[in-house]
Amino acid sequence: MATPPPHHQDAEPSGPAHAGPQPDGAQGAHGAPPVPGPRGRRPGEAQGGRFLVPGLLLALAVPALLVIGPLTDDGPPTLTVGQCVRNAGSWEEQDLRVVDCGAANARFRVTRQLREGESCAPLDVTSDSRFSADKWSPHCLTPLRGH
Template identity: 40%
Template sequence: MRTVTRRGVLCRTCGLAVYRQMTSDTLLTGWWGLFSFFVTPFVVLGNAFGARAALHRLPEPYGAVRPPLHPGRRVLRRAPAMLILTPIALVALAIPTLVVVGLFSGGGEGSVALSAGDCVRNEADWPEQQLRKVDCGSPLAEYRVLEEASCGPRDYLLRAEYTIGAPGRPGFCVTPL
């Protein structure tokens, strides 16, 4: 990790060019170290507010021997910024997308709330439970849901996800039809 400071007599245009180039270099190479990985975002933000404010105090270019430096593209439109901002934007968009998909998917078949007397079919092999509620007259019905107090030694206890409801609600089991 290293810190670079450029000192000199600069006009506003040259100062802007130096600021943009150094910020782009920091965005490209500032991450390559364990400590630097965590410090770089603070350095970039500090420069964005501190050094950028100092640029406005610099004088406009006038009467110089050499022409002023060309400031080039804005920092956020340069390749190093895109290299950093693209994964951040993808993560930022992925989180709300996953939330929306989860809301519209309805939680899948395994999260259906059952009550005593319902008939179900297990789409997995026991002890795994992937229960689907079916009509009791259907040939697909394999088990009937009972309250836990009525469960026998050959019955299967249901996981909590199938007994969604009020606190204190009794657990359930299923018995073969």
């Protein structure tokens, strides 16, 4: 019976299965490119790096939107017949705000949208045309009783 040749501990294993990690740009065994590490990472590449930048952007975006959101102005409200409003400005510089008709600060009800040549009732006030959908036709605002 033949005995196998002695195995030397100093000898390096050969073949692609034993190529081991190679520095960037180095070739593996038999000129093949190095085998990537787990999950497609190259040896020495940081773990979780692909989530770092999106995570940071998300962490910065949420507080920024909370600060910027209230600063944006959608413009004046578009009035419709039946709504109630209050004027937070002067009548020359109207700042009409739509409010619940039962609210203590409700002062006027939108009763009509004027067409060319029409006018409001004697005690009504007229809204600025920028509060209409077409930005041209004003509305009649009738004072609520008791106000």
